[in-house]
Amino acid sequence: MTYRAHERRDLGFSTRQVHAGYDPAQHNYAKNVPVYQTAAFEFGDFERSVRVCTTHVPGEMSYSRTSNPTNKVLEDRIASLDGGEAALSFASGMAAIAATLVNLCEQGDEVVAACSLYGDTVTLLADVLPRYGVAARIVEDPDDPAAFEALMGERTKAVYLESLGNPRLNIVDLEAVAKAAHARGIPVVVDNTFATPYLFRPFEHGADIDVYSATKYLAGHGTTLAGLVVERGGFDWACGRFPQMEAFREEARASIPAGMLERQLFTRRLYTRSLGLFGGHLAAQSAFSVIQGMETLSLRMERHAANAQAVAEFLVGHPKVAQVDFPGLAGSPYHALAERYFPRGLTGMLSFRLAGGWQAVGPFLDGLEVFDDMVNVGDTKSYAVYPALATHLGLSPEEQRRAGVWPDTIRLSVGIEDADDLIADLDQALARA
Numbered sequence: 071m072t073y074r075a076h077e078r079r080d081l082g083f084s085t086r087q088v089h090a091g092y093d094p095a096q097h098n099y100a101k102n103v104p105v106y107q108t109a110a111f112e113f114g115d116f117e118r119s120v121r122v123c124t125t126h127v128p129g130e131m132s133y134s135r136t137s138n139p140t141n142k143v144l145e146d147r148i149a150s151l152d153g154g155e156a157a158l159s160f161a162s163g164m165a166a167i168a169a170t171l172v173n174l175c176e177q178g179d180e181v182v183a184a185c186s187l188y189g190d191t192v193t194l195l196a197d198v199l200p201r202y203g204v205a206a207r208i209v210e211d212p213d214d215p216a217a218f219e220a221l222m223g224e225r226t227k228a229v230y231l232e233s234l235g236n237p238r239l240n241i242v243d244l245e246a247v248a249k250a251a252h253a254r255g256i257p258v259v260v261d262n263t264f265a266t267p268y269l270f271r272p273f274e275h276g277a278d279i280d281v282y283s284a285t286k287y288l289a290g291h292g293t294t295l296a297g298l299v300v301e302r303g304g305f306d307w308a309c310g311r312f313p314q315m316e317a318f319r320e321e322a323r324a325s326i327p328a329g330m331l332e333r334q335l336f337t338r339r340l341y342t343r344s345l346g347l348f349g350g351h352l353a354a355q356s357a358f359s360v361i362q363g364m365e366t367l368s369l370r371m372e373r374h375a376a377n378a379q380a381v382a383e384f385l386v387g388h389p390k391v392a393q394v395d396f397p398g399l400a401g402s403p404y405h406a407l408a409e410r411y412f413p414r415g416l417t418g419m420l421s422f423r424l425a426g427g428w429q430a431v432g433p434f435l436d437g438l439e440v441f442d443d444m445v446n447v448g449d450t451k452s453y454a455v456y457p458a459l460a461t462h463l464g465l466s467p468e469e470q471r472r473a474g475v476w477p478d479t480i481r482l483s484v485g486i487e488d489a490d491d492l493i494a495d496l497d498q499a500l501a502r503a
């Protein structure tokens with residue numbers, strides 16, 4: 071036996087989701103990934119202590135604030151599944167997103183961001199980062215790639231979007247936006263939480279950095295908060311726009327091998343500066359939980375996608391439903407983009423508007439018996455939520471509308487239960503609405 075499945079990038083997705091990044095021979099031949107519940111690591115002999123103290127590379131571990139063997143398996147696995155060079159794990163999706171933006175931006179810089187983002191990301195961009203001198207230029211019409219281009223300026227350090235917007239599941243034409251950004255030396259950051267790399271791999275369409283809330287579909291079980299940042303590699307950080315990256319390249323020349331520094335400059339700076347100085351690394355126990363969930367990612371996503379498609383087709387013909395936002399429906403304005411970018415199907419998320427208006431929301435939610443009313447998404451169980459109250463309350467009515475949140479919008483996170491049970495549950499709750 072010559073076990074090499076852990077490092078072979080040519081293997082299929084479902085094979086890599088259970089093998090990539092973990093070589094049992096490096097871990098006492100434990101077949102499943104051990105939890106390294108330790109804050110710190112011995113230096114060992116003097117030679118290793120010199121290596122650990124003078125190099126800042128993954129694998130040379132001294133302290134779990136930046137590196138831990140359990141996390142490293144998760145990081146290498148997501149890098150493989152996403153088709154990226156390197157990844158880092160964070161304590162939550164928001165930690166991953168905040169660290170990414172701080173790594174890219176300095177005082178006076180700008181981020182061009184789609185308006186249709188996760189509510190807390192909007193607040194971070196529009197309300198918090200501006201207080202530290204980083205401005206958000208919000209794209210009002212993310213359906214139009216030219217609207218992104220029009221806001222790109224001298225100080226733009228990132229274009230930020232979600233592969234499937236929340237809660238409307240709008241799809242940005244990533245290739246067109248990335249082309250415009252790259253022509254100016256601007257990297258594209260994609261929050262790929264709703265799609266996961268099984269349904270969509272942003273790097274194949276021009277993204278430079280992917281961020282994930284692994285709390286959702288990647289883990290899948292809804293037991294663990296986690297975030298991931300993945301770098302494609304190959305972005306030209308020396309294009310003149312990123313003095314902090316060029317300075318870091320100089321500083322790190324002695325401590326990081328040249329090839330790695332070149333291919334993973336963003337990640338190596340994120341590691342040294344963000345994990346090293348702001349903290350926020352994922353706990354090893356949580357990394358283990360995410361790894362457990364990710365082993366079934368492709369199987370779950372297929373079921374989520376099929377169930378959501380069935381639920382959407384049921385809702386679209388229902389008299390108590392005014393509108394269904396799901397790109398898998400032929401009538402969706404995003405149907406053509408869905409066919410182009412999501413040939414394996416869409417996620418388990420969808421949203422719809424109740425024909426009875428906001429007055430119907432309470433009776434509908436209270437009538438559900440299988441779906442639970444809660445904010446989390448991407449779990450194996452099905453959830454319904456009222457975004458105007460539960461996820462987008464902090465936004466102005468105008469911001470809500472741009473995000474596709476109306477006073478009668480319901481968002482569903484369709485789980486992996488039997489589709490017939492889910493449809494019957496929605497049907498009886500709609501009868502009360």
Ligand SMILES: *Cc1c(COP(=O)(O)O)cnc(C)c1O
Nearest residue numbers: 162163164188261263283285296
């Ligand atoms: C949940 C979520 C986040 C934030 O992730 P946490 O793990 O809750 O911090 C970011 N983006 C999207 C699209 C999400 O659904």
